[in-house]
Amino acid sequence: MTNDKPKNMMEVAKEDFQAYLERTSRESNKSNSQGSLTSPRHPETKSNKAAPIAINPDTNSFKALFSPKTEALLNNFSNEQKLIIGKVWRDLLDLFGKGKLRQEFGDEPGSRFMLFATSLNSESYLRLIKNLTERLNDDKDWPPSLEKFNQLKDLPSEIEVQDARRRLLVEDIKLADCNRVEAYIKKHKKTHLRALSERNLEIEFKRLYNNSFREVLYDIDIAKDKQKEEVAKIVTQEARTAYDEKRDSYKLSTDNLNTMGPVGARLTRILTSINMLEPETSEELTRKEQAQLAAQIISSVEKDE
Structure with a gap:
């Protein structure tokens, strides 16, 4: 039938x-x-x-x-x-x-x-x-x-979210093995990842992944990576100033002097009193302050992540 x-x-x-x-x-x-x-x-x-x-x-x-x-x-x-x-x-x-x-x-x-x-x-x-x-x-x-x-059309599938949760939280995959969204979370949202509660893990991770997915769609991950690289470049490639040159020149000229004992101490006092090193200009001071600020920003970002 x-x-x-x-x-x-x-x-x-x-x-x-x-x-x-x-x-x-x-x-x-x-x-x-x-x-x-x-x-x-x-x-x-x-x-x-x-x-x-x-x-x-x-x-x-x-x-x-x-x-x-x-x-x-x-x-x-x-x-x-x-x-x-x-x-x-x-x-x-x-x-x-x-x-x-x-x-x-x-x-x-x-x-x-x-x-x-x-x-x-x-x-x-x-x-x-x-x-x-x-x-x-x-x-x-x-x-x-x-x-x-x-x-x-702008959301990942449920299967993709579940797979990402396993890869990030269970397997803890390396950054090189991540797709763009996973890499973005690892590099810029570690604090959010660590703050997920066990009770609502599925819901909270889905919200985190969906939000990160939308941001990656608009290339926010690329913009943040570029911003971080530029800040690091300021710190690691700081331009040498006239003060830096004079400081190195002074160091070379005194490296071979024996500054031990009372004679050395007296020589140090003489060199200090005649102020062989000229003070930094306002431009040089500003540049150094900017470099210090950049270093603080990088330290703060890495701490948050």
């Missing part, structure tokens, strides 16, 4: 998702063999300039599916943006099912969806798909609103 019980939206969406994975896997293998696509990556490299969403040639055929009203909206975008809008719309329908998704966004993409689609790059698009898939598998509210879409 066959089971004629109708499938709910989650079951249908999950089946569509499996079919989508099989199809996109074949497309990806074909495209990679042709060298036309680059794999999307999340911000784990020093360059955060993500590639645009890869468009397959058959995306051009999507335009024929849209009504004249939608075509009029698409005319506000470039040809490349039109293809991206078509791809994102097609992929979401294929991936998560047409029924309830269309109840949320309509039968065709509207202007807000079009603007959202054109804001995506290869990295944010991959993050969006991963997060939507997790929500579907966890039976969370489906489909999320477009506002939630905007949040999900």
Whole structure:
């Protein structure tokens, strides 16, 4: 006897998702063999300039599916943006099912969806798909609103957060083995990492990682690394002043003198009384004060971390 019980939206969406994975896997293998696509990556490299969403040639055929009203909206975008809008719309329908998704966004993409689609790059698009898939598998509210879409495209997946927690707190991996977000936490948020409570470890670590992830998206990690390097450079490569030259010259001239005993003590008093070393100029004093301040800043930052 066959089971004629109708499938709910989650079951249908999950089946569509499996079919989508099989199809996109074949497309990806074909495209990679042709060298036309680059794999999307999340911000784990020093360059955060993500590639645009890869468009397959058959995306051009999507335009024929849209009504004249939608075509009029698409005319506000470039040809490349039109293809991206078509791809994102097609992929979401294929991936998560047409029924309830269309109840949320309509039968065709509207202007807000079009603007959202054109804001995506290869990295944010991959993050969006991963997060939507997790929500579907966890039976969370489906489909999320477009506002939630905007949040999900800039958030790591739950699996990535869990993996980072294990790597940072359990394995304590070396800095060289970290991705960008993990390295940012290790270098600039050690205090926050140590302050995590055992009772709420999962929630607090997720909040820390998500906040760090967003900051890395905007290259704040690179800016902080550069700032720290500049401060260190001021301290280690302080320009020599005229006073430094005179001090070294005086030291060389007196190194061979025997300053032991009463004669040496008297010679020292004479050299001091005639003030062989001229006082520092205001410019030299300012420069030294700046170097001392920079050293204090580095010490304070390292202490906080």
